Amino acid sequence: MTKHDPFPHRIVCLTEEPTEVLYALGEEHRIVGISGFTVRPPRARKEKPKVSAFTSAKLDEILALQPDLVIGFSDIQADIARELIRAGIEVWISNHRSVEGILAYIRRLGAMVGAHEKAEQYAQRAEAHLAQVRATASACSRRPKVYFEEWDEPLITGIRWVAELVNIAGGEDLFPELAREPLAKHRILADGGEVARRAPDIILGSWCGKRFRPERVAAREGWDEVPAVRNGDLYEIKSPIILQPGPAALFDGLDAIHAVIAGWVARHG
Incomplete structure (x- = not known):
């Protein structure tokens, strides 16, 4: 921090969402290190050193950057946070899991810098x-049942912000009782047959870092009569735009889901 700027000006971002928010706010000059998984915005990868994965970090390299704030996400990064705190670094670990939580995160991070x-304008x-998407979707004649799969071995259903975006986009999340599990x-399905029994109209896959394989999903035992499988309504939503609780999910992720649902309604409505 400087005499003229009391806010943190050497920030390390352990996940992508703080990087995306700070760039969107024009505050990227404060960032001195980012996650190696960062893809948004693309220029961040060219401009900032990559010093962490998601569950691990290059602690020596982070300390060498002399950060006055390190920002991470969730209990999964608790060990990294503990080591940095022990080294005397200020750390903020957010733990939001909903659409409202993402909006609050944008506002909170903006205030911190x-x-x-600017953060209020961006959140608005x-x-x-x-x-706008909710209004467009509400005019559709039908709401398809949507199964969102976050992982395939074992089967893991979508987290809360994903389920909320499915509903905003005009669908009905297939496992609302699991979506609130952080x-x-x-959110592991002990019995994959439960998906078949609930008969989703659409299957969305985002396998967190690996390519979704709809043909493998369609070949699962007992899934051949699932409406989504029978009609070929299996689609990939790229993980960088949906599995991180940041702006990407509210814009590109939501748009991708809505495009699939709107296409289904046009064919089946």
């Missing part, structure tokens, strides 16, 4: 986009 007004842009291990 002295960009409250996101809220307007959510409202930990992936609590």
Whole structure:
């Protein structure tokens, strides 16, 4: 921090969403290190050193950057945070899991770097986009049942913000009772046959870092009569735009889901 700028100005981002938000707010000059998984915005990978994965980090390299704030996400990064705190570094670990949580995160992060007004404008842009998609979807004649698969071995259903975006986009999440479980291990389907019994109209896959294989899904035992399989309505939503609780999910992720649902309604409505 400087005398003229009391806000953090050497920030390390352990996940992509703080990087995306800070670039969107024009505060990227404060970032001195990013996650190696960062793809948004593309220029960040060219401009900032990559010092972490998701469950691991190059602690020596982070300390060498002399950060005055490190930003991470969730209990999964608790060990990294502990080591940095022991080294005397200030750490903020967010743990939001909903659409409202993402909007609050944008506002909170903006305030932390002295960009409250820009963050408020950005959050309002996101809220307007959510409202526009919701209004468009509400005019559709049918709401398809949507199964979102976050992982295939074992089967893991979608987290809360994903389920909420499915509903905003005009669908009905197939496992609403699991969506509120914050930990992936609590969203594991012990019986894959339950998907077939609930008969989704659409299957969306985002296998967190590997390519979704609809043909493998369609070949699962007992799934041949699932409406989504029978009609070929299996689609990939790229993980960078949906599996991180940041702006990408509210814009590109939501748009991708809505495009699939709108296409289904046009064919089946």
